Amino acid sequence: MELSLAQALNRALRDALREDPDVVVYGEDVGPLGGVFRVTDGLTAEFGEERCFDAPIAESGIVGTAIGMAMNGLRPVVEMQFDAFGYPAFQQVVSHLAKMRNRTMGRLGLPVVVRVPYGGGIGGVEHHSDSSEAYYAHTPGLTVVTPAGPADGYSMLRDAIALPDPVIFLEPKRLYWSKAEVGAPARTEALDRAVVRRAGSDVTLLAYGPTVPTALEAAEAAHADGCAVEVVDLRSLAPFDDATVTASVRRTGRAVVVHEASTFGGYGAEVAARVTEQCFHYLEAPVLRVGGFDIPYPPPKLEHLHLPGVDRILDAIARLQWESGWTPGAAPGGPAGAGPALPAARSTS
């Protein structure tokens, strides 16, 4: 069936609530309203106040009570209304949620899912468009994942709920309304795998969440210019799927990471650093990062200038030092023999 990302997530929650009586869903406005993004639409009506309910506005308490529930056999799925409103829960997430299994020598695992709508592009005023993935991904004990479309939205949320460990489930806000075919209850790839969304032999774009569609668009534009771009959707930010990513970059020899968050100390730094460690002698150019500027997320009228778009990605590709020794790629899916029209076309120097 065709569903939007928000609907696919809703469907995932619904199926999980149906199949497992230990699942509970709560957070701010997730009850009768169905959440500000309607991801929990209809759940209270169908499952009752005992299974899906509104919490008082206290994010630390929400995560704290979820930890307690999980200590005693439930599988809570809680929502932080917007990413910046997850910060009050930071201590509970970092000092308890992430560490309980380790602290207790494996005796108390915490199967908690913290859903965090993240990223911008929705015209939100301040604090409504943060990208907080780097904070979570750096925290050992957390599994951090993000779907970039409805099919993965369904599948990954089901898998996240089934996981015996805490998951930070990052939902790209601006893709909530994007639609696609969802094969629920069938699953897509495993939760911890990156997936090649488009094959190409010249350069690898590494994207996740909100930037995956942008990367695919950029790949399409580059294709027209004769450059075969491979697009990898990382999906699992922690743990990182080295196998898939390294194989791709070793094949193409060039890579660009794309994300919305500020570039400095962002998740792209980890990707660039580890890809370079693992592919150094395959690289024709440094792994470049296309991310947000190192500024607080801009107001609605300026956000388009901040968000990495197709042009900025193409510009980065163009700077991958094609001049020296570039030979047209012949990988499956990539246009062979056309030569690097792109850099020439986009650079006047």
Place this chain on the structure above:
Amino acid sequence: MELSLAQALNRALRDALREDPDVVVYGEDVGPLGGVFRVTDGLTAEFGEERCFDAPIAESGIVGTAIGMAMNGLRPVVEMQFDAFGYPAFQQVVSHLAKMRNRTMGRLGLPVVVRVPYGGGIGGVEHHSDSSEAYYAHTPGLTVVTPAGPADGYSMLRDAIALPDPVIFLEPKRLYWSKAEVGAPARTEALDRAVVRRAGSDVTLLAYGPTVPTALEAAEAAHADGCAVEVVDLRSLAPFDDATVTASVRRTGRAVVVHEASTFGGYGAEVAARVTEQCFHYLEAPVLRVGGFDIPYPPPKLEHLHLPGVDRILDAIARLQWESGWTPGAAPGGPAGAGPALPAARSTS
């Protein structure tokens, strides 16, 4: 005079309180006790309860009230007792402290210093040894600095207090008791500069805070093996001093970043990624990272296994692909012509 790092910081606070009536110092146990690390020792006695005082145990409130004070002309210097206990203030730091100047178009700057004792190596039980620099460094609007010794401790804290912007001032716990000559009130290098602590032509070690002495030790050990190691003390984590670091790495062609924090998504990722971007064609090997494992900080009896020590740094240096085309360095301070004895000595393969 010779002072420990803790004493140098104390001296900096004392001098700041003396010279500027707008400086106030507060936090948990910073009054009569003088702080659990004695950094505020004697300040209440000398300046009275109005200038240095105990706050209730409420980190978010401590940062929040400091924001309000700074909005109205004071220069508060607050202490988070241990780094993990700074997490409750995360929202105030990220959503307000870092953003107020930007939000108000420059009208309200917040000259607040948040002192955070960080890192391990002191035999502390859980939550007492976190390294939280990556969380702060990724947050635009914050200046994040860390001294690695008493002279910088004095100078950098004075400069941080004088800065018109919020500073996360990270104090390496295990160096609190290390002593050195302090030329107070004279200053060391500017707050935003990295400093070459030891010159060498073969490889650059990039360290900060608690790992600077370790890096210097490793350099000394490598010297004995004929390898000239340059050690750069980053000092300012945000903004990053590209000039100093890039110049060094372009000269040596090899680099290793060393920090205590978990490696994945750690600050070292940013360093590795940007150094690679800026020095790609100068690099003989990928920039390697020597950091903590990707685990919650270990209990006291196991922390030595986690902390990057001299051997682990030397091992990383040894893996910098010396075989192909290595020529002995002849940089000032480095032993010339001795050849790469180190890799051979440490590698059996």
Place this chain on the structure above:
Amino acid sequence: MERIDDRPEARLALPSAEPIRLVDRSGGRVPGAPVPAPDPQTLARLLRAMVVGRRFDRQAGALARQGRLAVYPSSFGQEACQVGGALALAPADWLFPTYRDCVSLVARGVDPVEVLTLLRGDWHSGYDPERHRCATQCTPLATNASHAVGLTYAARRKGEDVAALVLMGDGATSEGDAHEAYNFAALWNAPVVFLIQNNQWAISVPVRKQSAAPTLAHKAIGYGMPGVRVDGNDAAAVHAVVDQALAEARCGHGPTIIEAMTYRLDPHTNSDAPQRYRDDDESEPWRERDPIDRLTALLRAEGMVDDAALAAMAEEGERLAAQVRDRLAEDEAPDPESLFAHVYATVPHALARQRATLRDELRGEPDEGPLGEPGAGLPAELRGGAHDELKEV
């Protein structure tokens, strides 16, 4: 910080669940109220500010529906709180408003167009906080409460007679930050008044899901400060209670929590869907408690306003609305370079470089130094040869 505790014990008794009221629903004076009623001029000022404020609010709502504001959280029905609170402040005092409190800012004299900067999506805040003694509108719930405590602490240190009024919602009281701020205020004996606008709803969640306390004013007890409940649709009562609390605060008697009982007649914002969580029936009785009608009735009955005066107020509201419409029609886009100008007091090299990138992009020029480029973030002294060198190696 020692607390100077000279507060009469009586102020620490349990608050009464019955809100303080000065004017009844038909505009009659309520006898025996524990606070004196504002003088006639003040009552007229309150009415005027409510009338103008409501007109502003209606205009902003319309602009939001037309898509000319990114979002608008209306305070329709809450004008007595917005205005009663703001007008009780002395010029040197500070107001700490939330996203909901545009009308209080307008009442305090901030340029209405600057008030809308945030919601129009031009910038995060449009007015000069110091000039207006108004903090920026705060979105992260309850986080500005401790700012007010710190700000008044600084004022006292400088010998300034400054009090602060913090506006917060019923929902915000559940946050840990509310607790910490109340506690700091009480311990530091801060001249801060916390005005909780209990509008019965936090988006879709009714107040009975936020607290099991008899009233939100009861929270004060746990901090050793007085808690008072007031009729939040009675501008005279809100003004009188806030005024008294500010006076107590100023003379060293410390902070107060005031719970104003009111109602959010509109959706949470223009993008909310209240039919999902509440019946229209519920709001009906509240419409009858309209704060403007009530004060109008009193002032009319007591001969303090006449038709001409009322018409003048309405007229002033229309002028303001027209002005807002007109000035918002001039849709100048904010300057892109402002993105980089105010992150720090001085622009660091790396940010200057990013600004240059954006500048080039906007000029449609070749992208010479974009984000993530080799050399991005490089200080000026190194930048010269960096790019060429990299090419040549």
Place this chain on the structure above:
Amino acid sequence: MERIDDRPEARLALPSAEPIRLVDRSGGRVPGAPVPAPDPQTLARLLRAMVVGRRFDRQAGALARQGRLAVYPSSFGQEACQVGGALALAPADWLFPTYRDCVSLVARGVDPVEVLTLLRGDWHSGYDPERHRCATQCTPLATNASHAVGLTYAARRKGEDVAALVLMGDGATSEGDAHEAYNFAALWNAPVVFLIQNNQWAISVPVRKQSAAPTLAHKAIGYGMPGVRVDGNDAAAVHAVVDQALAEARCGHGPTIIEAMTYRLDPHTNSDAPQRYRDDDESEPWRERDPIDRLTALLRAEGMVDDAALAAMAEEGERLAAQVRDRLAEDEAPDPESLFAHVYATVPHALARQRATLRDELRGEPDEGPLGEPGAGLPAELRGGAHDELKEV
């Protein structure tokens, strides 16, 4: 979550500043107390647990001074709270202790050596929380309070009759997390009792700098739950009050905040320097209120214990102390590989790789795949050729 509110209104009155006391300082019964005294067996059990607990505490303190524990936060003088609270729990109930509450864990039956795992520096927690129905000792202040609320919520969902006792300090009540947990507990009508051990100090900060409220028990009012003050050096009273609050909680009357007035006779931990912030004089009166002496006097006076019984208790304490000494002497180092075993339910490839690195280092073998190596973190399927390939290119 709707709250089932059938609590008698009287339970929501202002708490009395005078703490509930059952036994006076000379061991006489206090008449007219609002809670029934525990029965003789229980009183004897309380005394025994205090005597044994104190011996354990003294032993642990000595080990800390000898450097055989990383740190030890003593509860010397607070035994009535530690024991009165723990022994009031039913077997199925849960205890949520802090770093200070080792004696309560010993009283609950946890192996004393496992209790010391944290403070010995072997691991972050040594006992099985589920087996003992004791959460791990919590260091981040007030953060475990919401865990207890969630845990009992889950129990109720599963139809289990489980209540929880949260131990917290006076200082911890200032944290936002305390507020949020109290509020959740009251809203969810959770069977949780919050026992605040007001030992007058939070490290170096006296309680008057934590709160301006008349008592910490007054905080309960703001959540709509009862607050009670009890003599924290009277084990009978603590037990009785906790027992009653647990009974109320179990039958759906919701949570309670209990403030137990006691005193931290020792430094905050063995590495604290109390002479910097308090006079020895201050503690003297508290030594006279010793909880063990008081209960001993009562039980002796009423013929419920004799010299032999007291000697047996002391003897049991000695045996336990000896056992702790002996078992701690066997200083087995914790297994380094445990560092990686429990971060996730299964060890991810990258962590396995880090484990292998450490393993090699510890074997003194050449470091074939250390942290940060090219190839570090690479899954098994890719690892084979990675290293060679890199060399050869």
